[in-house]
Amino acid sequence: MEPRKIIHIDADSFYASVETRENPDLVGRPLAVGGSAEGRGVIATANYEARAFGVRSAMASARAVALCPGLLILPPRFDLYRAVSRQFHTIFHDYASLVEPLSLDEAYLDVSASTRCQGSATLIAAEIRARIRSELALTVSAGVAPNKFLAKVASDWRKPDGLFTIAPEQVAQFVAALPVARISGVGRVTAEKLRRLGVATCGDLQAIPLETLVQRFGRYGSRLFELARGEDGRRVQPSRLRKSISVERTFATDLQQLPDMIEALDALLAELERRFARIAGSYAPIKRVIKVKYGDFTQTTLEEMMVDRAQEWNRPPEFHRLLEAAWARGGGPVRLLGAGLRLRPRAAGADAQQLPLFGPPAGE
Ligand code: DCP
Numbered sequence: 001m002e003p004r005k006i007i008h009i010d011a012d013s014f015y016a017s018v019e020t021r022e023n024p025d026l027v028g029r030p031l032a033v034g035g036s037a038e039g040r041g042v043i044a045t046a047n048y049e050a051r052a053f054g055v056r057s058a059m060a061s062a063r064a065v066a067l068c069p070g071l072l073i074l075p076p077r078f079d080l081y082r083a084v085s086r087q088f089h090t091i092f093h094d095y096a097s098l099v100e101p102l103s104l105d106e107a108y109l110d111v112s113a114s115t116r117c118q119g120s121a122t123l124i125a126a127e128i129r130a131r132i133r134s135e136l137a138l139t140v141s142a143g144v145a146p147n148k149f150l151a152k153v154a155s156d157w158r159k160p161d162g163l164f165t166i167a168p169e170q171v172a173q174f175v176a177a178l179p180v181a182r183i184s185g186v187g188r189v190t191a192e193k194l195r196r197l198g199v200a201t202c203g204d205l206q207a208i209p210l211e212t213l214v215q216r217f218g219r220y221g222s223r224l225f226e227l228a229r230g231e232d233g234r235r236v237q238p239s240r241l242r243k244s245i246s247v248e249r250t251f252a253t254d255l256q257q258l259p260d261m262i263e264a265l266d267a268l269l270a271e272l273e274r275r276f277a278r279i280a281g282s283y284a285p286i287k288r289v290i291k292v293k294y295g296d297f298t299q300t301t302l303e304e305m306m307v308d309r310a311q312e313w314n315r316p317p318e319f320h321r322l323l324e325a326a327w328a329r330g331g332g333p334v335r336l337l338g339a340g341l342r343l344r345p346r347a348a349g350a351d352a353q354q355l356p357l358f359g360p361p362a363g364e
């Protein structure tokens, strides 16, 4: 079988770059998009000037300002980012019929069957980057590889404004030196466990038998076994639809009192908000969901339709009420809480035409 040609595209400091494009006075100054530093806001993203000061996504805005005193934090304008995302996709579809969106600024393209650019995936990626630069005045980074895993690693390799290709014949050498921390899904905990096994790179990981990996990491162990060898059979799935999004937490000791549960729920809602922000372009929430698992491992979920669709989904009082009602069903100590949203896809293309390519910022 011919190797596949997969491109992963990821815009550079996406929200911040769009804001800078809309207001060129901001060029060159440290800029973030997110919640205000006065409240309990968090940073959604920061431009590379701000990152030089250590400002990062998901950091408390107050901390970001402490690190970078001149930091300008703008509130997010999701409608604008959504419209830009649709413009990206219009360009992607000129080159690939198989396009899988991961978030507003990230997508996989399978160009195995494309006849554009003499069928060269690297030339296609270069042309897509050039078009996004000239037509949308934004930069994206691209990775080209025989599968999704490597394409995503590659798009990060020369970020920002970079293009990197891992050709099939380069895979073995590339993964041998690849730090395991670059594998998606390998967080701090897994990296530390691997370190204790003497594993720092995928090359080291290749030396660990499958049985050992499964023993230590369960199902993820067999996935690690494949990824260490640069193998990833996942298809590019054009219309993978999410039905819900949720976050949950198991507590070290069971929670006994409602106020403690409310406090834990508020932390979950902050996390849910961050996660949802990344897909808000494609989905609208229709229900709020609460999950409660009791100390005896029985569990219950309670969901409630959002009556007024235009209202903000993240209204703590509504979630608090829902939690109270869910907890009342069992009433015992709680070992796990979850908060989530049921989703519906937003209509594609609905506002794709509303944004001028250049010209004044939206709303002026
Ligand atoms: N985002 C967010 N909260 C996070 C991470 C991201 O709201 N914790 C939003 C803001 C980003 C966008 O999603 O602009 C895309 O996320 P990326 O991880 O691709 O980050 P950027 O595009 O901002 O930067 P990079 O150049 O590293 O891709």
Ligand code: MG
Pocket: 010, 011, 012, 013, 014, 105
């Ligand atoms: Mg990005």
